[in-house]
Amino acid sequence: MSGARDVWVLAAQCPSRLGTVDVVTRFLKEQSCYITELHSFDDYQGGQFFIRAAFRPELAGFSEASFRDRFETRATEFGMSFELMAPDYRLPVVIMVSKADHCLNDLLYRYRTGQLSIDVRAVVSNHPDLEPLARWHDLPYHHLPITAETKPQQEAQVRQVIEESGAELVILARYMQVLSPELCRHFAGRAINIHHSLLPGFKGAKPYHQAYDKGVKLVGATAHYINDDLDEGPIIAQGVESVDHSHYPEDLVARGRDIECLTLSRAVRFHQEKRVFLHGRRTVVLAG
Amino acid sequence: MSGARDVWVLAAQCPSRLGTVDVVTRFLKEQSCYITELHSFDDYQGGQFFIRAAFRPELAGFSEASFRDRFETRATEFGMSFELMAPDYRLPVVIMVSKADHCLNDLLYRYRTGQLSIDVRAVVSNHPDLEPLARWHDLPYHHLPITAETKPQQEAQVRQVIEESGAELVILARYMQVLSPELCRHFAGRAINIHHSLLPGFKGAKPYHQAYDKGVKLVGATAHYINDDLDEGPIIAQGVESVDHSHYPEDLVARGRDIECLTLSRAVRFHQEKRVFLHGRRTVVLAG
Amino acid sequence: MSGARDVWVLAAQCPSRLGTVDVVTRFLKEQSCYITELHSFDDYQGGQFFIRAAFRPELAGFSEASFRDRFETRATEFGMSFELMAPDYRLPVVIMVSKADHCLNDLLYRYRTGQLSIDVRAVVSNHPDLEPLARWHDLPYHHLPITAETKPQQEAQVRQVIEESGAELVILARYMQVLSPELCRHFAGRAINIHHSLLPGFKGAKPYHQAYDKGVKLVGATAHYINDDLDEGPIIAQGVESVDHSHYPEDLVARGRDIECLTLSRAVRFHQEKRVFLHGRRTVVLAG
Amino acid sequence: MSGARDVWVLAAQCPSRLGTVDVVTRFLKEQSCYITELHSFDDYQGGQFFIRAAFRPELAGFSEASFRDRFETRATEFGMSFELMAPDYRLPVVIMVSKADHCLNDLLYRYRTGQLSIDVRAVVSNHPDLEPLARWHDLPYHHLPITAETKPQQEAQVRQVIEESGAELVILARYMQVLSPELCRHFAGRAINIHHSLLPGFKGAKPYHQAYDKGVKLVGATAHYINDDLDEGPIIAQGVESVDHSHYPEDLVARGRDIECLTLSRAVRFHQEKRVFLHGRRTVVLAG
Structure with missing residues (x-):
């Protein structure tokens, strides 16, 4: 709940593989983003991984564009598609x-x-x-x-x-x-x-x-x-x-x-x- | 609820017609049976009437056989089928x-x-x-x-x-x-x-x-x-x-x-x- | 359900006593009112009886005033208070x-x-x-x-x-x-x-x-x-x-x-x- | 659901702080543990972080004792208490x-x-x-x-x-x-x-x-x-x-x-x- 309260949301999916969670959570930590809610699911029958993280940037000057660019690189390696949503997005x-x-x-x-x-x-x-x-x-x-x-x-x-x-x-x-x-x-x-x-x-x-x-x-x-x-x-x-x-x-x-x-x-x-x-x-x- | 608590149950159905409730409730009163719960429904599309009464005989010497016999006569006139169940029936x-x-x-x-x-x-x-x-x-x-x-x-x-x-x-x-x-x-x-x-x-x-x-x-x-x-x-x-x-x-x-x-x-x-x-x-x- | 569909509603309560249902249902039959839904409950702990009947007059010229007057007489005998509601009542x-x-x-x-x-x-x-x-x-x-x-x-x-x-x-x-x-x-x-x-x-x-x-x-x-x-x-x-x-x-x-x-x-x-x-x-x- | 199906469970909590998720997920990756389900929650009012990970070791020779020992070191730094449960634990x-x-x-x-x-x-x-x-x-x-x-x-x-x-x-x-x-x-x-x-x-x-x-x-x-x-x-x-x-x-x-x-x-x-x-x-x- 309370997903929209001043938090960003990163939602992603990719084929199942060791490290799918880590690629997301490590990045968020590196960017000084504090995770307020995290949920992942791995469909072992379908071989597909899903993750949703709500987070709050802890440093001033958080840039959406820069976040996207940098994460894109990591995601690509895992064949991961993702969406990023700002707190005030309607x-x-x-x-x-x-x-x-x-x-x-x-x-x-x-x-x-x-x-x-x-x-x-x-x-x-x-x-x-x-x-x-x-x-x-x-x-x-x-x-x-x-x-x-x-x-x-x-x-x-x-x-x-x-x-x-x-x-x-x-x-x-x-x-x-x-x-x-x-x-x-x-x-x-x-x-x-x-x-x-x-x-x-x-x-x-x-x-x-x-x-x-x-x-x-x-x-x-x-x-x-x-x-x-x-x-x-x-x-x-x-x-x-x-x-x-x-x-x-x-x-x-x-x-x-x-x-x-x-x-x-x-x-x-x-x-x-x-x-x-x-x-x-x-x-x-x-x-x- | 509490249908089984020391009450008899009379359940009946027949084609819809004026007086279907009355034939049941009047009989129960005549037999000094106190109705504790009554529910009837008339399906106007199907033209069929349904009733269920839970009741407690107020007079000593209540006879199931005699009740059945007497009600049978009334029910027949309405084409009504019915079931009677004693309080202790399992x-x-x-x-x-x-x-x-x-x-x-x-x-x-x-x-x-x-x-x-x-x-x-x-x-x-x-x-x-x-x-x-x-x-x-x-x-x-x-x-x-x-x-x-x-x-x-x-x-x-x-x-x-x-x-x-x-x-x-x-x-x-x-x-x-x-x-x-x-x-x-x-x-x-x-x-x-x-x-x-x-x-x-x-x-x-x-x-x-x-x-x-x-x-x-x-x-x-x-x-x-x-x-x-x-x-x-x-x-x-x-x-x-x-x-x-x-x-x-x-x-x-x-x-x-x-x-x-x-x-x-x-x-x-x-x-x-x-x-x-x-x-x-x-x-x-x-x-x- | 469908309580409002072209039906009158009679709701009443009175102290528990043999014949409380009958006084209502007999009257409705005498007035040629067809009962579409009926529900009664008797609170044996509180000694109080409750009934609600939805009905449709079968004869032309149904008069609310006349219905009330006549039922009043019956109800009084049982200490019954009642309300009558017309189909189109808002x-x-x-x-x-x-x-x-x-x-x-x-x-x-x-x-x-x-x-x-x-x-x-x-x-x-x-x-x-x-x-x-x-x-x-x-x-x-x-x-x-x-x-x-x-x-x-x-x-x-x-x-x-x-x-x-x-x-x-x-x-x-x-x-x-x-x-x-x-x-x-x-x-x-x-x-x-x-x-x-x-x-x-x-x-x-x-x-x-x-x-x-x-x-x-x-x-x-x-x-x-x-x-x-x-x-x-x-x-x-x-x-x-x-x-x-x-x-x-x-x-x-x-x-x-x-x-x-x-x-x-x-x-x-x-x-x-x-x-x-x-x-x-x-x-x-x-x-x- | 299906938490017990051949998966280990790691459940932990500690005071809120940047990197609480990462310390868990990075460790699991390093240990070649595949996360099948992950859920974390951070109570911003209480300042406390909670996480539960279900995972499957991908390498043969997974040792519970060794896992505990190694994770203990990481957890200590975050003041994190944790429990580890084997798949067959009753x-x-x-x-x-x-x-x-x-x-x-x-x-x-x-x-x-x-x-x-x-x-x-x-x-x-x-x-x-x-x-x-x-x-x-x-x-x-x-x-x-x-x-x-x-x-x-x-x-x-x-x-x-x-x-x-x-x-x-x-x-x-x-x-x-x-x-x-x-x-x-x-x-x-x-x-x-x-x-x-x-x-x-x-x-x-x-x-x-x-x-x-x-x-x-x-x-x-x-x-x-x-x-x-x-x-x-x-x-x-x-x-x-x-x-x-x-x-x-x-x-x-x-x-x-x-x-x-x-x-x-x-x-x-x-x-x-x-x-x-x-x-x-x-x-x-x-x-x-």
């Missing part, structure tokens, strides 16, 4: 929605109050309904309607808006359109979707109706990265809520809203705090 | 296992200490391993090995043991054999299975391995009635446990044990307390 | 806040989207900060500052605002002032407070700091009715969240927000749906 | 009970099946009741009755049994006697107790009865180290279960059993895996 995002507003309302509340260190650059929707909510938070709202015919053009517009916004993450906060495979590939690992079921159960449309038919006693939500296989992207977070026979599909829809909000915002926070690593079809989440 | 059961003993150990502990009002008549297994555990509880243990060739004969033996035991419920406490469709049909609604996943996700064999492959962040267990569609019987209870990237399949297996035990024993308790009603492919659980 | 409330806005934001979202059948008449605060949020929802905002000296006058103003608003429930959504004993008594059973700890642990101020000092591994929230004993009013709902050593007091404050929102809104919903009965220092919640 | 324990057997049954099941890497040396009780359960697991059972007059002598016997057994941890699995301050001090940090409430709420006797009186909607259990302040020792783990108005004190007692078992065994596992660090009145649990 992740630029675009949020995509349709008509349902619960996830948007929740994300914007956390954005406005600083609970999520994100910088919402725009809200994009295929419907006009949620413009007032976006406007109240002083955010640009792009209404980009879509039909079967205009899908390619609309997706091109979506891409353009996102690119021009400088967003590093796209949040699909109940955007009820199936993205084209091209767009999925384009955003792979850079877009988080909330699906209203415990994937891989109940893929596709109307999962709460499917859940009702099966008579399940638990419903849930899954936040996952987009990849080119719909509803099969790497899972970041899941949440669950108990239900019973008296919940008709529309009750499940209502009951699922809270858990969707909580699960999506948790996934966004994990991502923003650089706790999530893509690892094939799975994720490693160094949750601290 | 449900006769047979438990079926293979080699894994966690659910058996848990059930026998609750049986021995009276936490479950069941009367375990026998333990049946296709392996000899768990005989000592059954013996310590002074229970007959039937080792009935099975091969592809002997399956029909073995299932005939299983049926015979169960019938001779007088069991009203069969508990499949991690019995790792697929029952034949005939046996499933035979036990439909009278056998509870624990499946080690959140059905309908991960049906079939090795669900924890499937869960690992998908990278889920929650695993669970499902207790359901057996019917003729494997792993598709009506769900009674589900439980869930959070996991992460560091849990390999064998860790998931270990981690799932507790939730399997809790979910199965909860389902057995609901069934024993006459809280569960079969309703098509679903259940109604008047959990109180 | 409970008039006033929300009181200070500077923290998470519970207000959550309640207003549920109000605006109809998830809570409440009619927010006004927001009252001892600070001006949350006026924009109230205004965006088109709600009157009463800024009534308070000091030790002006407390009696301020409380008189608060009372007046609430009375003039016609509110039947006051929601203390993180109002950080200790109400005077007089005001507590005045609102006893008609005001719900959210306390940010699992009462009775950590009463009083700064409960998350207390929790940190004790090194607890769970923090929680408690929604309770106001009575004349501060933080000791009857509990309606509680929620919990796991924490660890890395959560400093300010992290606990942040982490507790979601569970405060969920617990408070659940309590308000239970109250609005007439599921909560005051019973001495405790509540009976017929949660369905 | 922690010797003594379990103390009275009449309630649920926690004992659960612990012995996990011991027998290897789910807990403990070596139960003896069961001690002030009552004879649980001897058959201990005997079935081939364990010595010491029946040491106690009265107000014989308390000093009995405690001396308890101490002797524990010392002679070679136990490194004492598990108070619902031992219903208040230990003397001397015994508490003697076992400080080496004895884990399960208290059947969410401490610090409901200290002392009959916590479920206290919980009933307060009308709480959640009950829980707390596993904590013994220290000289009764029910105030550092908390290791807590668990929670929802309850309602229908649960009388005896129902709460019954309902709490499962969560007591789960919470106690989790705390014992954390301790055995060297995940728990004492830190004043609190614990740091590097749960992985």
